[in-house]
Structures are given as C-alpha cells and as structure tokens.
Amino acid sequence: MQHLKNCQGLAQVFLIRSQSSRLSKSVIPSLSVWDGHLPCRWRSTGGHGRQKYFNDRLPKFRFTLAGLLAGTGAVLAYKLHQDKVQWAATSAQLRVMQTSDLPVYSLEEVTKHCSLDTGVWVTYKGGVYDITEFVAIHPGGDKILLAAGGALEPYWALYAVHQQDHVLEILSEYKIGVLNPESYKKQESANPLDPYSAEPTRHPALQINSLKPFNAEPPASILSDNYITPSVIFFKRNHLPVPRVDPEAYRLEIEGLSGGVVSLSLSELKSRFPKHTITATLQCAGNRRSEMNAVKQVKGLNWGIAAISNATWSGARLRDVLLYYGFGPEVAAKAKHVQFEGLDRDVTGTAYGASIPLNKAVSEEGDVLLAYEMNGEDLPPDHGFPVRVVVPGVVGARNVKWLGKIVVSDEESNSHWQQNDYKGFSPGTDWDTVDFKSAPAIQELPIQSAITHPAEGTSVDRSDREVTVKGYAWSGGGREVVRVDVSVDGGKTWHVAKLRTSDQGEHPAPPPPPGRAWAWKLWEIDVPIPHRAQELEIVCKAVDSGYNMQPDTVAPIWNLRGVLSNAWHRVKVKVTEGFKDQK
C-alpha cells in the first residue's frame, strides 16, 4: 500500500473494503495483488481538494456508481459520450495503436497526472491519454480514477466489456502521446496478475459469450437432451472473477435479525438445518437476447436460447435459517427485503449483490434455499461453491453465488444490479429517456419457451411426412407450464405438444403444489409436414397456470437492455424432396 500513502481518497476506499469485508479472510486473496500495483501516486499537494472530491462522492463512488463499471452494465451509458464524439472513419483499434508525431512520455511523467487537480492521464498499449474531461461522463463513474497515472489494462482485464471497438474509439479521442519504449516495457513486465487466472476449467461444449467474466451457454441442440441439466453444461453467468473459497474458513454473515450479527460456518449450515432438495430451473434475464439484437442493437451479452438450465439443488431453507436466528413478527414489521452479497468482488471491494422481497424469503411456499449441493454434489466453483442462494421462480440474477452475507432490511439491495440493471422498459424508452427508478427490479420471470430441435436453417425430408419438434418451457413465480402450442406454418394453425417432467423412460415427477412449479417442462411433438410447403416456420408458445401467454413478436417487447425476451420462438427449416428416396 506504499503508493497510497498520500492518496487519502483512494486509501479510504480500500479501508472501507477491508473493514466491511471481514469475510474475505475465507477468500483466497487473488484480488489483493492489486493493492501493490495501483498506479496512482498522488502527492500531498492539492490533497485537500482531492480529499473533498472523494469525500463528497464517496457514497456514490461506493454504491450508486460502483457497479456501473462492473459486468456488462458498464457499456450502458456510453451514449452520454456519443453526443461528443465525432466517429472516426478509420478503425478504432488502429487509431489507438498507431505511432504518430505525438509527444513521447516517460512512465514517471504519466504518474504525475493521477488526479483531477493534476489532470488524469492513463496509458493503454503504449499510448498516453489525458482523460480528465472524460471522468465526469465515464459510465462507470469515478472508479476510472483508480487507473489515473497508470495503465488501463489491469482494470479492463476485469471487465471484458471494455474490449469493444466503440470503447477504443472513445479512448482514441483523448490520445496525447506515447510512452517511451523503456517505460512501456517496464509497465508490461509490471502488469498485475490476471484476476481471472484462477478460473475453473470449463466444458469444451460450452458456447462462450464472454470469457472474463465467464458467460457461456450449452449448445441448444443438447440442452433438452436431459431433464436435469448436467452441471458442467448448465449455463454459466458470472459478473466478476470466480472467488476461490476455502470451505473450512468460510463464514456466512447474517444481519438485520433481532439477535445481532450471525456468523455461520459451512458445517453449521449443513448440520443445524434440515437438508431440503428442490428441482428448479434458473434463467438469465438476458436469455434469447440475440433475438432482440436482431430487431435493434441492445446492450448486453448476446445470449441464444440456452441461458436457462434445470438442476436439483440441496441446502438449508433460508426460512429455517432466518427463523432460527431470530426472525419474527418484530423484524417482519419493519423489514421488506432480504439482501444477498456474494464473495465475488470488484477492484473496489464491492461485492455482487441482489435482494428479494421478504415474503418470498420467509414463506413456507417460497422454497428459497441456501444451497450447497447441485445435482447431488458440492456446488461447482462456477455455480457458487460453497454456498449460493437458489430463489426458485425468480430471475437468475437474484440467485447470488458464493454467498457471503445476508441482510434482512427495509430496503432493496442498493447494488448496481438491483438498481440500475435487470429491469424492463418500454420499446419507446431509450438511453436518453430511461429512468431506472421507474421500473421494478425483475424478480419473477414471465412464461418462456423455445425450440431446441430442429435447428434454424436445417432441413426436413418430405418423405418423413412428419417433423419432430422439441424444446423447453418454463415460467417464473412457480407457475406451472400447462400447455405448449406448436405451429409449423408460422402461427396459422397450432398443435398441442406432449409435456414431460423427467427423462424418457423415467417416472414423471409428481405434480407440484400450486404456485410451486419451479422446474421446466420439456416437450415434443411430431407435426405433419404440410403439402406443398417448401419451408416450415416452426413456432412455439407456452401457457402457464395463470394462463399467461408469450407475446407474438419481439419488436413490441424490445427494450434497451435486451432482457425478458420471451416472444414466440421461431425456427425456419427447408423441406427437401425425396432426399431419402434417392439414396
């Protein structure tokens, strides 16, 4: 921390982090390498102004804006900048990298510019940039100051979202020079460890949407091969590096109950509370986002139809744990939400966070778990080892992994992901008009279904007379899927598919109690190939026990974040003539 000795603002951030995250003792401190590599060497001159700057903005820095840089949320507000930037005709990448007649600087000169008083300079791949004016409009907020006076690479390594042309485009506008070769070499060799270097090994079948943080889905063609999705191909949706947690040192903190703060070990969690098992489907809010992108570009990972999977989860009921530690009418009279904090943290120490309504958390019928097993084994690292929350019927984002803290509160989580992400808006709302406060945080998800077979662009043979169509269907809020309609003529005529709640040949699951249908249904149907059809537009739509239906088309539910994409799923296949007969 020697570089921070004169940098009170920044030191304060880390102080808060270390005070507030006693839990991090159990987390192997892969992120702490950052402490020794922070590039900013602020001096005492002008310290008062800087301190005031940070003091004024610290809560915002810590909370409101903290999450903005993290995960995909960061790209969201670049529109602020688009008004300013004259888009260059040449490739952004080339402009950033190009040698030029610009001044040559040493690393020492760059490090002098590490505050708003002295100007904020950063380096990127040997280029030097004065981004002082950009700080105020940076979508990730003041957090950009962490890189002031040094290299952007370590920070951008955390957030793959920066690896986009338009980000480099923006950066290029601020180029003022290049580093001398010695400085560049020195900087490269001093590059901190990749915070993603300790990520678990993943199954090669996964289709990767983002490597850092890791986001991937299984191929749609194999998704519905298993009623219970094998853990290795269960879709992965990480917002930050996977924390490596020592199960012996692991502690789960619980705040907001009458008995004060609770600190619970993994073995206590396992031994003190009955083990409860549910089968529950999790779905990312962004599942099928690619179909919204096809209408008009949205911001977010370009998920296909497989950011959804089904598993069995075992653990303690959250309800049991809360009641055990003092949840009762007194707490219930004041509290409205249960907040969760992950052990996955960004460079400021801000944890991934989310919350759910109190009634879901404590209801006997809510079935919210503090899960330590997935499909009968310890949670895999990608799915929250050693403990995650499973909030069945609720969007994946609230199923916090690597659970570090639970807070029973009268307020929602104030994390970025609860407040300024994972919300739905009208198709008429754009980045100029969006008001995140105007929409509720997504909790229950609407009715969803998709076709896993046949695949788009494949063909069926007319001599088969029938086409076999397969897929999945699920709804949020515990609403059971009661019907799936399938059409092969674009929605003119409909057939009712057969639903199943187990793998072929196995006993179907008993029907769930009303409002507690947490697991998807797989479906299948053989539909006659219509005479003379040259192409089939195969469509599916599902109905849940509240008789909610899927909307027909994507455009009217398009939203700037590309969430809640649940229009009818459509797949086009060609009809080939007598191909088999000719063989």
Place this chain on the structure above:
Amino acid sequence: MQHLKNCQGLAQVFLIRSQSSRLSKSVIPSLSVWDGHLPCRWRSTGGHGRQKYFNDRLPKFRFTLAGLLAGTGAVLAYKLHQDKVQWAATSAQLRVMQTSDLPVYSLEEVTKHCSLDTGVWVTYKGGVYDITEFVAIHPGGDKILLAAGGALEPYWALYAVHQQDHVLEILSEYKIGVLNPESYKKQESANPLDPYSAEPTRHPALQINSLKPFNAEPPASILSDNYITPSVIFFKRNHLPVPRVDPEAYRLEIEGLSGGVVSLSLSELKSRFPKHTITATLQCAGNRRSEMNAVKQVKGLNWGIAAISNATWSGARLRDVLLYYGFGPEVAAKAKHVQFEGLDRDVTGTAYGASIPLNKAVSEEGDVLLAYEMNGEDLPPDHGFPVRVVVPGVVGARNVKWLGKIVVSDEESNSHWQQNDYKGFSPGTDWDTVDFKSAPAIQELPIQSAITHPAEGTSVDRSDREVTVKGYAWSGGGREVVRVDVSVDGGKTWHVAKLRTSDQGEHPAPPPPPGRAWAWKLWEIDVPIPHRAQELEIVCKAVDSGYNMQPDTVAPIWNLRGVLSNAWHRVKVKVTEGFKDQK
C-alpha cells in the same frame, strides 16, 4: 308432486335435492313452483327400465352433466349435433312456428311420451317434437328428460342460451306434429311462474348480454370514470336466478374441518371475526370475448371490454374463519381445495359451485374474504347478498355469490363450472377434440388492459394535436401493473401512460405488498397525433410485476369458449381536418 307419483327416477332427483339442501330454508323458494308444474306423467308400466336408466345415470345426472344445461355452458356441445343436421335455408324460427300438414295431437297424447321407453316428446309454441334420438346428444345431458311429455318453455325460460336460432334449428328437425288449439291454450295458461320474476331492479345504463340469467356490463365509456366502480354499474355475471335470501334465516355451512359441520349465522360471521377490507378488481373469464368472436365464432356471452370492475369489499377473512373452526395441520395434510356452493340453484337443486386451491384460501397473503359489504354497504342482491366469496386475483367465476356452503376437501369442486367450463385451450382445439380434463380450471388471470377512451369509430381533430387515451389495466395473482404502453400507429411506436390508483384529486392508494396488488390501475396519456395520419390505430398493452406481457393478436389465443381474451386492445379513430377551426 302428484304428477311424479309414478316417476321414481325424477322423484329421486327431487328427493336428493330436498335432502341435500337444508340450507334452502333460508331461501325464499321461488323455484319450488316447478314441482307442481312438471309435465312428465310417467306411468308405472315400463317403470323398471326407467328406474334402471336413472339409477345407472344418476351420479352423472346429478354432477357431471348437471351443470351442462345451466348458464352459457349449455350451448357448448351443440357441435355434436351439427354433424347430423342439414341446415335449412329458411329461418329456423319460421320452421318451428309454421303450420303444416303434420298430425295434430292432444296434450294427453303428448304426455304419454315421457320416457326413453315410450319415446320422448316435447312441445314448443304449439309444435310437437319427438326428441327421443336427441336425448343422447343433448349438451345438457339427461336433464332434457325433465321436459319429456310436456312443454320446453318453462325450462328454456331458465336458460336464455336456448333462445338462439341454431337451437331452434336443431329442434325443428324433430317436429312430428302440432298441438290441437285447446291443448295449446291449456298449456299456455298452465305456464309456471318465471323463476326470474323476482330479479332486482338494474341500472338502465347497463348493457345487457343476457337477461335470464342476468349478465350485463357498464358502457366502456363510463367504466374508467371511477377508480372504485359504483355497485350499480359493476358488471353483473349471474349463472342462475338471483336467490332472495332472508338474512335472519341465513346460515353458512362449513364442512371438512376437524370439528364437524359448522352452521354460522350472518350475525355470527360479522361479530366473531375481524372485519377486513380490500380493494379488488373482479373480471369475468369471458371479458373481451367479442374480440374472439370477431376472429371465429365462440360459445358464450358476447362481452365487450367491461366485464371487469373494481370495488372495495369488507368481510371476514376466510382464513380466520377456517382456523377458528378447526383448520390445522391435520386438515392441511389431506385437503387441497376449498369448495364453495352458492344458494343459486337450478331446477334439479344443483347449486352454482366452484373451488380454489387450499393455499390461496388459508394463506395470510391470500386475502380471501367472506364479504358482506361492497363499497361500504350491504352486498346488493346481484352481487351475492348476504355473503359472497371474494378471491382477489382470481377469475370472477370462483368468487361465489350467495354463499351457502364451504367444503374443505382433497378434491376440486365437481361442478360443471369448475370441471367443464372456465378452462383455456389451444386455438387448434375444437369441440371434436376438446378434453376438459386436459386443462386446469382457470384461477389466476393473465395481464389485461383495454382502452375506454376514445371509442372505436369516433374521430379526433388534428388541430388538437394530441389525442387523450384512457383505459384500465389489471393482472391476476396479485401481480401489480407496472407499466402500460400505448401506441397510436398500430404498435410501431410506443409511449408510456401515467398510472393511477385513485380517483383524480384523491390520494393514491399506498403501494400494495408484493404479490397482493388486487386492484386495477387506471391509466391516461396524451399522445401526439402523427403528421399525415388519416386514421389512428390506438393500441394498449400492459406489463405486470412478473413482467408478463399481453399477446399481440387475438387469433393465436382464440379458444372455443372465448375465455382469456387479453391480446392488445385496438381502437381505430379517424383524424378529421380542422373541424374545430371551421366552426
């Protein structure tokens, strides 16, 4: 009952009725006039066969088919007959009424044909019909035998559903003769009292869909003038004549609890349990059915957009009552449903009935009421005086009026309306393929919204520059309406409407707890009139807290009963040029 002395089968029906409806002591027996006017004069000859016929079929007669004739359900299965009937080119009404060369019969001859053994003859407006073959395919089942040997009019008076051309068309196929004038006169003078003669007076503004039973909705234009719908214009949906109940003699029976059968007076209900008040919207499953009819004819009352209204309801919580009388873990371990029976009964003594899932009935958050007040006053006769169930968030059909009995059971209500009506099916399902067992009884309703202003076919003036659009939005299951999108270009571009939860100038209602938003929201927006538009296609669609959306179009959610009609609501208006300026 003198006419029934040899008619054991029928006598048995009435015996069951009188045994099972001790409650009817409190109901002024307007229906008992039927007993003396039953036309069937069965003789003892052939009695054994008849008795066997009825004994074999009695449970079906009482339960499975009992409801089929009642209410609008009766028309549903006429398709069975459509295969047989050669549709006549002349008006059905004329064919039924026409004089002909057919034989002339006396009433005595007709009354001899009052069973399947002797043949089943009936009369209608002086015509004589041999309907023996039709009995097996009558949508209302064996109940048609009640009219055997006599006039259809008294029975059809109960069910307005028969007053349709295609019913007369079917009847005309079976015409075998005419009554002699003396018999016709005698029969007319013997016509029983109209069971609907004691109906309450209704507000003249109501638009009547069916007079007997009474079904009416307010004009859409005034529906959204009040956040709380005045009781007099609150939509009326009766399945049978309104029973006139003496509040002093009223008893509510409760069965299925550990303490045995409970009989509760109105004053006990009011004094023994806390009075709880909720604001809740009720909606008929058939609201907006007319839009489905426009796609393809469905069976049911042709509701517009106003079979939905909002009121405050006060009464005892069902939960409190059940717990007081012995509901506990022992009962909960076996029971799954709570059945309700109304005091409104058909000619066989079969009460209107429905059930809801047990967890809705007993949940603290279910807010199910045994309501005795509507909008601060005693329930009006049309809304269930003295006591009705209010099941907020659930389809109107389960909100049983004139409540006579509650049964906690492991089974759903076996009433017609629970088993063979009020269910949703695929657009591909027709009356040949429908299997009512394959679909769940409608409980929670999906997201709904409609435009109450401007009205279809009216015009707006371009000089106004904006068009004011108003409407309502509501969702079932306690899901709060979080947004209403409005388009004036058929859904290409969207604007977000302002929502309100009270009348203009009054304090808005406090936000409901999650999952307990029982009341609708009214909405309003001024949308600019697009340049050059000659016509506006105004569209609305709402979103609830589970981010459920309305489907775009009607055809893909069309179903043979015309329920769950919740596609985007569309209203076309003309744009007039400078009309105001010319004045």
